Amino acid sequence: MKDHELDRILSTQEDLVPSSGFVKNVMDAVRQEAAAPPPIPFPWRRALPGLILCVLAVVAGGVIAVLRPWPQRVYPAPEPSFWTGLWSDLTALLSAANIGGLGWIVLALLLTFASVMLPLRLIGRRL
DSSP, X not given: OOHHHHXXXXXXXXXXXXXXXXXXXXXXXXXXXXXXXXXXXXXXXXXXXXXXXXXXXXHHHHHXXXXXXXXXXXXXXXOSSHHHHHHHHHHHHHHHHHHHTHHHHXXXXXXXXXXXXXXXXXXXXXX
16 A cells, blocks of 8 residues: 555545444443442451551561570481481471471461361352
């Protein structure tokens, strides 16, 4: 396509006429949108105390983690036997997990799993 053909096409003005019923459909949509109820606002007054408590818990946990002295453990030198060395490594790992709160983490994960799966099972029975 040449420039003069493109100029000729763009220079012609044609009246644009909407299709039949277009204005009526648009005005019906505008009226329907205006008649719709407003969206439900988020309940900030109810959520704010929980959010504040979450922030305070995170801050308190950080302060406790920084200010709490960690116990210094001295582990015995590994023995030549494989099984006794494995046993001492296992007990050291379990004591480190106990210090880190691994039991509470596992409990929280199990409770989360149960609280998700129980409603899914109950809903599945109704469907």
